[in-house]
Amino acid sequence: MPLVNGGKIADDSFAKLAVDTPLPEGGDILVPAERFLGEADGLLKRAGKVGVIWPNNRDIAELVPYLGKIAAVALVFPSFRDGRAYSQARLLRERYNYRGELRATGQVLRDQFVFMLRAGFDSFEVKKQADAEAFMQTAKRYSVFYQPTGDGRITALHRRMQLRHSEGVGT
Amino acid sequence: MYAYDEIDRTLVNERVSEFRDQVQRRLSGELTEDEFKMLRLQNGVYLQLHAYMFRVAIPYGTLASNQLRALAHVARKYDRGYGHFTTRQNVQFNWIKLSDLPDALADLAEVGIHAMQTSGNNMRNVTSDQWAGVAPGEIEDPRIWSELIRQHTTLHPEFSFLPRKFKIAITASDHDRAAIKVHDIGLRLVRNEKGETGFEVLVGGGLGRTPFIGKTIKHFVHGRDLLSYIEAILRVYNQYGRRDNIYKARIKILVHELGIEKFSREVEEEWQHIRYSSLQIDDEVIEDIRSRFIYPAYEKLPHMPDELRQAAADPEFEAWRKNSVAAHKNPGYSIVTISLKPIGGPPGDATAEQMDALADLADKYSFGEIRVGHEQNLALPHVAKRDLPALWKALDKLGLATPNVNLITDIIACPGLDYCSLANARSIPIAQELTRRFANHELANLIGRLHINISGCINACGHHHVGHIGILGVEKNGEEVYQITIGGRADENAALGNLIGPGVKFDEVADVIEDIVEAYLALRERPEELFVDTVKRLGVEPFKERVYATR
Numbered sequence: 001m002p003l004v005n006g007g008k009i010a011d012d013s014f015a016k017l018a019v020d021t022p023l024p025e026g027g028d029i030l031v032p033a034e035r036f037l038g039e040a041d042g043l044l045k046r047a048g049k050v051g052v053i054w055p056n057n058r059d060i061a062e063l064v065p066y067l068g069k070i071a072a073v074a075l076v077f078p079s080f081r082d083g084r085a086y087s088q089a090r091l092l093r094e095r096y097n098y099r100g101e102l103r104a105t106g107q108v109l110r111d112q113f114v115f116m117l118r119a120g121f122d123s124f125e126v127k128k129q130a131d132a133e134a135f136m137q138t139a140k141r142y143s144v145f146y147q148p149t150g151d152g153r154i155t156a157l158h159r160r161m162q163l164r165h166s167e168g169v170g171t
Numbered sequence: 172m173y174a175y176d177e178i179d180r181t182l183v184n185e186r187v188s189e190f191r192d193q194v195q196r197r198l199s200g201e202l203t204e205d206e207f208k209m210l211r212l213q214n215g216v217y218l219q220l221h222a223y224m225f226r227v228a229i230p231y232g233t234l235a236s237n238q239l240r241a242l243a244h245v246a247r248k249y250d251r252g253y254g255h256f257t258t259r260q261n262v263q264f265n266w267i268k269l270s271d272l273p274d275a276l277a278d279l280a281e282v283g284i285h286a287m288q289t290s291g292n293n294m295r296n297v298t299s300d301q302w303a304g305v306a307p308g309e310i311e312d313p314r315i316w317s318e319l320i321r322q323h324t325t326l327h328p329e330f331s332f333l334p335r336k337f338k339i340a341i342t343a344s345d346h347d348r349a350a351i352k353v354h355d356i357g358l359r360l361v362r363n364e365k366g367e368t369g370f371e372v373l374v375g376g377g378l379g380r381t382p383f384i385g386k387t388i389k390h391f392v393h394g395r396d397l398l399s400y401i402e403a404i405l406r407v408y409n410q411y412g413r414r415d416n417i418y419k420a421r422i423k424i425l426v427h428e429l430g431i432e433k434f435s436r437e438v439e440e441e442w443q444h445i446r447y448s449s450l451q452i453d454d455e456v457i458e459d460i461r462s463r464f465i466y467p468a469y470e471k472l473p474h475m476p477d478e479l480r481q482a483a484a485d486p487e488f489e490a491w492r493k494n495s496v497a498a499h500k501n502p503g504y505s506i507v508t509i510s511l512k513p514i515g516g517p518p519g520d521a522t523a524e525q526m527d528a529l530a531d532l533a534d535k536y537s538f539g540e541i542r543v544g545h546e547q548n549l550a551l552p553h554v555a556k557r558d559l560p561a562l563w564k565a566l567d568k569l570g571l572a573t574p575n576v577n578l579i580t581d582i583i584a585c586p587g588l589d590y591c592s593l594a595n596a597r598s599i600p601i602a603q604e605l606t607r608r609f610a611n612h613e614l615a616n617l618i619g620r621l622h623i624n625i626s627g628c629i630n631a632c633g634h635h636h637v638g639h640i641g642i643l644g645v646e647k648n649g650e651e652v653y654q655i656t657i658g659g660r661a662d663e664n665a666a667l668g669n670l671i672g673p674g675v676k677f678d679e680v681a682d683v684i685e686d687i688v689e690a691y692l693a694l695r696e697r698p699e700e701l702f703v704d705t706v707k708r709l710g711v712e713p714f715k716e717r718v719y720a721t722r
Contacts, residue, residue: 080206080209080332081209081292081332082332082414083292083329083330083331083332083333083409084409084410084414086328086329086330086331086332086409087329087406087409087410090328090329095444109206111189111193111210114326114328115326115328115329115331116328118328119328119329130201141185141188141189142182142185142189142326143181143185144178144179144181144182144185145326146182146322146323146325146326146327147323147327147328147329148448148449148450149328149329155449156178156179156182156322157322157452157456157459159178160176160178160456160459161455161456161459164455164459
């Protein structure tokens, strides 16, 4: 499954650990939420980055005490139609000011890229190679956005206000 | 009319090109039908019994004549020459080819019409009073706020994959023509003691297999906080709404399971986090939207022009005027409802020819504007009273002057088993038969206001729960059986109807309805007592007795 990071297909430095996988000596690891919360101190002490795989039905606020210490949060889309992780992503970025890698995992197709980018994701485990290859092109598909989110894209309402004011100045 | 600017047009075009890519990927086999399903449903495309069905949004029920012509064009070029107006200010085309869809969308985009979020588990077309902006006594035009919400809900990055569909309706009149109490969020525009605009917010209304009347969650949300408050409701719903069972996934179930107090506390807590954010709307933004609504330049015209006085001698004209013409906020003008319920016809259908002709009449007599109401009728919202006789003649020629608005033959019905893959029973033939039974306008007038709503399955697209008489088709042992309720209503006193007894067979439905109506005529205290009020006063029992005594 190709990873898109920073807008292009990239190597995944993280190894995904299951609940009972023995802890590797070094290297970057992605750990399920349950395990992370149970072994946080030990996990954070070792060399290599630590990321957490957070399920979409668990309150993201539980992760807040650790946000400054972890390198990645992987949120889960168990199916295309289950949109809970969009809310979790926005809360992480906009309410809890999380600045690390925010990864979309699970059923990730090109048709969600724009929504995901707007919600604050910057890394994507894409199901299909063709979709991963189409990332940049798809991400640029829209130039108009009606809602303000933490991604900083200027909204239509705001743009209209700017136009109004610049017209006002010009005439 | 709301005039799209370059920004709105760009977005619609970008959506068309995205959908074109999605259809292309489906046709090339890159996407499976299962994968494509989720994508087409975001854009109003269903797979029905015979073909793809394409549902187009008419936000808050306002159409310009060129837009109606574009709908006629789509009906003619890509479908079978007609369209079907629904109970949620949408229009449906039933016979469209998948490969034609992107072109049909592109044609509609040219006049600022789209199909975004007319299906799927997202925020659906925002609906409002079809008389918005022209109804006497309205607090202010609710379409300004509807448009604000339309924009905010379009391609929302957080709420496009909700547990289930989500519908918002707005009214600004005492008499609720938008059925806000049976929506996921209902908004009633109100003014506070300082004269500021705000909203009473209702939540958790809905029909379907578990009907609920919406409950007030907040008595006053200031206009500037409207988007943040809606966002707070949706965020709570997106996270906690049930996803394990499609039939329990609507917000009404969450509100019911948590209780309105707990639910409103959750919303309140979320709202306090986002209330003072970029979601806050300043007056300038509202003014900007308002400035792009074009209002007619009304003339000062007489309340009772000579043309109207003369035409009053014609009983047919008078019958139509009394039935289909309503008061306008400007005394020289009227609101004219166009019945799409001809005797013997399928409710809510209009042919391409009718749509084109109506667009011409709108240009001539209604400042180029047409409205669509949830009762599946259309309206011309700004007709000078002196033009009423000429308009009536023209409508009559088109078969669009049936004087049955709000009467027993003004039936709301879903497409039912004739088109819909979800349906268990036929709806349209029941409606057609009932219109024949009550074809006599004098009889229909004598009966007075009476809304019949028919759904062909438990999903309740025909809103049977809130019909004065509701008819629900179900399947029992391979046969169509119809359950009949009475006493429902969808207005400001919204209520769910009560079942009168065991279901009846297809062939018996019309007889049963006749019995109910006869019972009402005998039981009402005076001619002004509406059917629904008689039911309220007496309960189901006397009607039940009448219907089942001989069955």
